[in-house]
Amino acid sequence: MFDALLPIVLGTRDFGDGDASWEIWWSLPKALMQLDARRAKKTMKSGECLRPDNIGALSILFTLHDERENLSRAFGVALDPPVLWRLFDAAYKGEARTLPDRADDLMGLVLTFTADLDPTRTWREARQLIHSLGKEWAQGADFAQEALRRCKSIPEPEAALARLHRNPMSFSKPATDVLRAYELATHIVTDGLMLYYYTCGDQLASAAAGLKLLKLKRASEMLAKGSNMLVPKVKNPSLKQLRAAYDRLSDTDYQPFVSLVDRADGQTDLIRSRVKRYISAHPALFR
Numbered sequence: 279m280f281d282a283l284l285p286i287v288l289g290t291r292d293f294g295d296g297d298a299s300w301e302i303w304w305s306l307p308k309a310l311m312q313l314d315a316r317r318a319k320k321t322m323k324s325g326e327c328l329r330p331d332n333i334g335a336l337s338i339l340f341t342l343h344d345e346r347e348n349l350s351r352a353f354g355v356a357l358d359p360p361v362l363w364r365l366f367d368a369a370y371k372g373e374a375r376t377l378p379d380r381a382d383d384l385m386g387l388v389l390t391f392t393a394d395l396d397p398t399r400t401w402r403e404a405r406q407l408i409h410s411l412g413k414e415w416a417q418g419a420d421f422a423q424e425a426l427r428r429c430k431s432i433p434e435p436e437a438a439l440a441r442l443h444r445n446p447m448s449f450s451k452p453a454t455d456v457l458r459a460y461e462l463a464t465h466i467v468t469d470g471l472m473l474y475y476y477t478c479g480d481q482l483a484s485a486a487a488g489l490k491l492l493k494l495k496r497a498s499e500m501l502a503k504g505s506n507m508l509v510p511k512v513k514n515p516s517l518k519q520l521r522a523a524y525d526r527l528s529d530t531d532y533q534p535f536v537s538l539v540d541r542a543d544g545q546t547d548l549i550r551s552r553v554k555r556y557i558s559a560h561p562a563l564f565r
Contacts, residue, residue, distance in 0.1 A: 280313045284321065289332030303334045307341035319345065325361040330368030333375045339387040359395045362388050366403070382411060386421025393428035397558050401429045433564040435460045435553050452491060453563040456556050459488030462501070463549035471500075471542035472524065472535060475508060479520035492552040497545045504538050 287306050310318035321327055322338045329335065342357075366388040368374040369381045376384050385407055392400045404422040411419045439457045441448050449457065462485045465474040475482070482505060489498040508523040509515035515523075557564050 280310060280317065283310060283313075287322065287334055287338065288327055289329060289334055304337045304340075306334065307338045311341060311345065315345075323357045325358060325364075328357070328361050328365055330365055330374040335365060335374070336376045336380060336384050336387070339384070339391070343387060343390060357391050357395070359392060362392050362395070363399075366392070382407065382416060382418030383421065384418075386418035386425070389425035390421050390428065393425040397429040397432045398554055400425050404429070432558055432561050435550070435557060435564075438557070438564045439464075450563060451487075453560075455484050455488035455491055456553055457488070457564075458484040459492060459494075459497075459549055460553040461485065462489075463546040463553070466542050466546050471504060471539050472532075475504065475520045476524045479505075479515070480517040482520075483514055488553075489549070492549070492556060494545070494549060494552060496541075497549055500538060500541050500545060504535065504542075507535065507538070 283306055286302065287310060307318070307322060310322070319342070322342055327335070327338060332338075365374060366385055369376065369384040369388070372381060374381060374384060385403075389400050389404050389407070393404075404425040407422045408419050411422075435457065438449070438453075439461055442454060442457050446454075448454075458481045461478060461481065462474060465478060469477070478485075482501070486498055486501055489501065505515060505520070506512075509519050512519065
């Protein structure tokens with residue numbers, strides 16, 4: 279029976295867009311779950327099933343949504359983000375085949391799944407969807423609100439960094455290094471690169487390790503170059519050495535640092551973006 283129903287759920291058999299056919303589309307995913315839940319979930323989460331041209335994608339996501347809410351951790355393997363975003367983008371452009379006037383519902387449902395996988399984009403898309411649907415109730419907006427709530431479980435870098443300041447042993451080394459990279463970017467924005475060496479020079483090695491982990495080669499080279507210009511031939515200068523070198527700088531001595539400071543200013547957005555992406559991918563490390 280499962281194999282007989284599977285082609286319909288995969289969208290390889292078409293019953294048209296009439297009311298009777300929609301009854302079939304809504305009931306089939308649940309029927310597959312009753313026949314073989316494990317196999318049904320694996321199939322319905324796949325890109326083979328969640329295609330923009332599959333008229334049953336909306337009912338499939340509804341079924342998976344209900345299943346996840348009921349089972350929580352037992353829901354199993356997460357859905358594939360590129361598959362979900364392809365479906366979302368098609369619905370946004372009006373290219374996804376679905377019930378009339380239900381594209382917003384499809385978009386909202388997709389966001390409830392991407393919230394755990396790509397919270398940064400999900401947050402942006404959910405807010406835009408809610409705004410576009412206005413103040414009147416819409417199911418798509420309800421799903422978007424649910425997505426926003428799920429996104430909030432992702433730690434914010436500012437809060438994590440404040441916790442690190444209170445207790446330097448709060449996080450693992452990779453998490454600490456990533457937060458120190460975020461601290462670097464924040465300090466560049468507020469006080470500039472040179473005062474970073476003076477104020478946070480004791481965290482230089484950790485910030486450098488964070489930049490390496492985030493694959494930010496230019497920012498890493500910039501940080502190392504500034505340190506070497508201040509304290510030549512010392513790989514890991516102490517905070518005392520960095521401060522002493524900074525205090526000795528005259529206006530003339532500072533000139534070679536100008537271009538480096540400008541380069542640092544251009545790196546801050548990228549650093550912070552990479553940090554947020556890393557936290558989104560590894561939220562448990564920052565809780």
